[in-house]
Amino acid sequence: ETDEINVCVTGAAGQIGYAFLPLLLTGQCFGDKKINLRLLDVPQAESILQGVELELQDGAYPLLKSIKTGSDETTLFKDVDVAVFIGGFPRKPGMERKDLLTINGNIFKKQGQALDTVAKKNCKSLVVANPANTNCLILAETAKSIPKQNFSALTRLDHNRAISQIALKAGCSITDVKNVIIWGNHSTTQYPDVNHGTVLGKRIRQFINDEAYLNNAFIERVQKRGGEVLAARKNSSVMSAANAVKDHLHDWYFGTKQGEFVSMAVYSDGSYGVPNGLIFSYPVTCSNFNYKIVQGLHIDEFSKEKIRITTEELLSEKADAFSA
Ligand code: NDP
Structure with missing residues (x-):
């Protein structure tokens, strides 16, 4: 048991990420563990993500030990203890459910592969992005070296x-x-x-x-x-x-x-x-x-x-x- 925890949040430039990070950094999830925070989003969101990082600095959170931001899963999932998957492709007008499942399925396959390769084997995952249950299933089925009990979706x-x-x-x-x-x-x-x-x-x-x-x-x-x-x-x-x-x-x-x-x-x-x-x-x-x-x-x-x-x-x- 160390007094630090490595947490990655995907979709961290988005709205839910913005509302969640202050809760995480004030100890409301993992108590007084120091947090090594990794923020992932798509390359197009890079500037927003940097803005979020500036605000996190300005929050002067005593629990925030380090921050890394970027769009590369393999870098940001390295040795993570907890991954929170908020990032997902939104449903656009006229899109069939199947299209949404396919687009997000591909995102979660890619992230599952990275998690499988570089995350800690006892890493815990929480999927928020919709369709959350099925995205989570794809993640769990792809990250085969991590036990199935380590995966969950938000209800x-x-x-x-x-x-x-x-x-x-x-x-x-x-x-x-x-x-x-x-x-x-x-x-x-x-x-x-x-x-x-x-x-x-x-x-x-x-x-x-x-x-x-x-x-x-x-x-x-x-x-x-x-x-x-x-x-x-x-x-x-x-x-x-x-x-x-x-x-x-x-x-x-x-x-x-x-x-x-x-x-x-x-x-x-x-x-x-x-x-x-x-x-x-x-x-x-x-x-x-x-x-x-x-x-x-x-x-x-x-x-x-x-x-x-x-x-x-x-x-x-x-x-x-x-x-x-
Ligand atoms: P939000 O932060 O508002 O929502 C993110 C995801 O959570 C969506 O899939 C949304 O589903 C889902 N969700 C689950 N429960 C709820 C709820 N109760 N209310 C609202 N949403 C809920 O979306 P933003 O568009 O602000 O942010 C998404 C971020 O994800 C963007 O920054 C985008 O760039 C990023 N992204 C990252 C990817 C990646 O990391 N590879 C891939 C694609 C996008 P729903 O759409 O059904 O509302």
């Missing part, structure tokens, strides 16, 4: 949105709500599940006592929240996405609280009937930068159907991505 924003909606409905505080689950894909087919959660120690369904709301409006609101923010802000949800990246890394590294779980998209091992080899959002407990998928939860018919729908979508994304 923590969806998880946080679900907690927050329940707290608002229940009229209680965020910390009173525990153990909601996001199953499946970080997309509108995700299934926000309240069946195993509690408010002030009471089952959510009992506490809220509104089945119609929980089975319809609540689910839809969480699934489509990104669109709601986009419409209102005329810009995507950047601040809350960066906050979720911080929460995901913090809990993975420091561990979840006793009796509590969080949602992370991880390499499926067949749990809950989901086929092996998808990056699937599950309830997990964490300790020491390891996670375990929560086992033994009873899944009712309503939930089974929702989980089936998001599984189908991930299988078809996988088929499209790997047919390219």
